[in-house]
Amino acid sequence: MQFDHIIANPPYFDGLSSTSSFNEGRDTSRVINTPLADWVLVMAQRLKQKGWAHLIYRVDRFDKLFPLLNARFGSFVLTPIVPRVGRDAELIIIHMRKSGKAALRLESPLCLHEGVKHLADCNDYTNKVEDILRGRGELTSWIKNN
Numbered sequence: 001m002q003f004d005h006i007i008a009n010p011p012y013f014d015g016l017s018s019t020s021s022f023n024e025g026r027d028t029s030r031v032i033n034t035p036l037a038d039w040v041l042v043m044a045q046r047l048k049q050k051g052w053a054h055l056i057y058r059v060d061r062f063d064k065l066f067p068l069l070n071a072r073f074g075s076f077v078l079t080p081i082v083p084r085v086g087r088d089a090e091l092i093i094i095h096m097r098k099s100g101k102a103a104l105r106l107e108s109p110l111c112l113h114e115g116v117k118h119l120a121d122c123n124d125y126t127n128k129v130e131d132i133l134r135g136r137g138e139l140t141s142w143i144k145n146n
Helices: 024-030 036-046 059-070 127-133
Strands: 003-008 047-058 074-082 091-097
Touching: 003 036, 036 047, 036 059, 047 059, 059 074, 059 091
Parallel strands: 003 047
Antiparallel strands: 047 091, 074 091
């Protein structure tokens, strides 16, 4: 079976060099047990020609992932995710198209939260993120046009 869109959040921590969590489920979701090359291979096999794949991954490990993706996908659009204004991106959304040929593009960062720090136990998402979470907005409108 093949798909028009694939969304994935592969684990990104090496089990040998990271601290274990007391929560087994958390470790399962974050520690790499399946090689990244296998994740990429299965995504490429399951994606239709001209289909879109979207991954979220850590910026500091992107150098390990990108060569694997570049061998099987094209038309990359990268969206850095920053927790707040003035903070560095720790995560990146990688949008890619099977058999795509467009030039690599870097979007403006997606800022998750309002303000420079968390002031209270409340929802402080930016309007854009709130709209995406509530189904009123889109993360990427350019996919429809490409």
